Amino acid sequence: GEDVEQSLFLSVREGDSSVINCTYTDSSSTYLYWYKQEPGAGLQLLTYIFSNMDMKQDQRLTVLLNKKDKHLSLRIADTQTGDSAIYFCADQKGTALIFGKGTTLSVSS
Amino acid sequence: GAVVSQHPSWVICKSGTSVKIECRSLDFQATTMFWYRQFPKQSLMLMATSNEGSKATYEQGVEKDKFLINHASLTLSTLTVTSAHPEDSSFYICSAREMGARAKNIQYFGAGTRLSVL
Numbered sequence: 187g188e189d190v191e192q193s194l195f196l197s198v199r200e201g202d203s204s205v206i207n208c209t210y211t212d213s214s215s216t217y218l219y220w221y222k223q224e225p226g227a228g229l230q231l232l233t234y235i236f237s238n239m240d241m242k243q244d245q246r247l248t249v250l251l252n253k254k255d256k257h258l259s260l261r262i263a264d265t266q267t268g269d270s271a272i273y274f275c276a277d278q279k280g281t282a283l284i285f286g287k288g289t290t291l292s293v294s295s
Numbered sequence: 296g297a298v299v300s301q302h303p304s305w306v307i308c309k310s311g312t313s314v315k316i317e318c319r320s321l322d323f324q325a326t327t328m329f330w331y332r333q334f335p336k337q338s339l340m341l342m343a344t345s346n347e348g349s350k351a352t353y354e355q356g357v358e359k360d361k362f363l364i365n366h367a368s369l370t371l372s373t374l375t376v377t378s379a380h381p382e383d384s385s386f387y388i389c390s391a392r393e394m395g396a397r398a399k400n401i402q403y404f405g406a407g408t409r410l411s412v413l
Binding site: 216217219221226227228229230231234274278281282283284285286287288 | 299301327329337338339341344388390399400401402403404405406407409
């Protein structure tokens with residue numbers, strides 16, 4: 187299967203929490219990343235987590251890592267319309283980053 | 296901080312011509328830069344890893360003679376698509392990793408270049 191897998195779409199209402207899930211295959215990963223891509227733009231690093239951590243919180247963003255299940259999630263609290271974008275989970279492979287196909291988050295008001 | 300500038304943002308060219316895309320780290324030095332290609336509604340596919348002062352490392356299936364990469368300084372890498380054809384039309388994105396940041400492998404991305412070959 188793919189190295190990094192994500193669900194393709196998520197639709198939420200403004201003010202709700204969004205949870206984007208990701209699974210990866212490489213158990214030797216040291217860091218895992220979340221990037222955001224707005225239409226026609228490059229990728230913006232949102233956050234990253236060291237593999238020996240279970241959770242990392244940064245303002246409205248919470249990253250949960252279950253290393254045993256190789257599962258990573260990104261929770262966005264109080265989701266806003268400006269959060270509408272594609273969110274990519276990324277894993278390390280040597281010096282390269284391996285990206286999932288991205289989850290399109292749609293926020294309705 | 297950590298700004299990566301990519302130029303041009305959009306280019307249209309005739310089949311058979313060559314196109315050069317520049318990637319610059321504006322406020323940090325990058326010994327390593329990466330070039331990705333992204334198809335519509337798809338993920339980013341790594342094309343090559345560019346190291347300052349040495350030859351680029353290409354991923355399997357990427358033609359090195361087709362996609363020429365030069366990383367002549369710590370702040371600039373260029374990708375030249377030679378003899379472009381319509382199938383080369385895509386969104387090309389570069390990223391740069393700050394010196395000393397190899398362990399965390401944090402890459403900062405440019406805004407991308409949309410290439411359309413007629």
